[in-house]
Amino acid sequence: MPDEYEAALTAALRRLQASDRYESEVRRALSKYPSRTVDRVVAYLQENRLLDDERTTQMVVEFNEGRRAIGVERLRATLEQRGAPDELIENAVAATAQGDAERADLLLTTKFPTPVVQDRAKAGRFLYGRGFTEETIEEALERHFGSPQSEF
Incomplete structure (x- = not known):
């Protein structure tokens, strides 16, 4: 569901806006979304070097x-x-x-x-x-x- 992915990505980017976060922090912040959506968002953030433990x-x-x-x-x-x-x-x-x-x-x-x-x-x-x-x-x-x- 693209809307769900976009909402999760937006929430993750908002979380990363203030400062760097750990993958586990982003996953906790996105806990209301399905795990496959969270996995896609985390993969996207890591590929684009926005998430780096x-x-x-x-x-x-x-x-x-x-x-x-x-x-x-x-x-x-x-x-x-x-x-x-x-x-x-x-x-x-x-x-x-x-x-x-x-x-x-x-x-x-x-x-x-x-x-x-x-x-x-x-x-x-x-x-x-x-x-x-x-x-x-x-x-x-x-x-x-x-x-x-x-x-x-």
């Missing part, structure tokens, strides 16, 4: 860099929530993990430019909220604030 993953990774940097745990959760394929998630997490320490350091120097010992716990919570691993947080805090001092 790898490009979408790269966009998500790039969006979460710099001052908006997040750790590998939060990146993994974000990609899983969006519906990224498992292989792309693992590749993105592996590539991101290599620069986790540098991103944590950048965030600390931006958010806490003058290292004050009293801000150490706050900085740790900040990095934890951004999805950095415990090991990365401890190392970044030690580099930025120095070794924790015993009060006794």
Whole structure:
């Protein structure tokens, strides 16, 4: 039914208008249409390079860099929530993990430019909220604030 295909294509294009999407996101958005219509729309979008899971993953990774940097745990959760394929998630997490320490350091120097010992716990919570691993947080805090001092 051509009208059904056109309606599904229009809905998919509207969804892609704002930003790149994963195939699974487009399929969810088109769930009210028959599966063969959705398959045709997805095939059309992929052939015309309007739907590309790898490009979408790269966009998500790039969006979460710099001052908006997040750790590998939060990146993994974000990609899983969006519906990224498992292989792309693992590749993105592996590539991101290599620069986790540098991103944590950048965030600390931006958010806490003058290292004050009293801000150490706050900085740790900040990095934890951004999805950095415990090991990365401890190392970044030690580099930025120095070794924790015993009060006794």
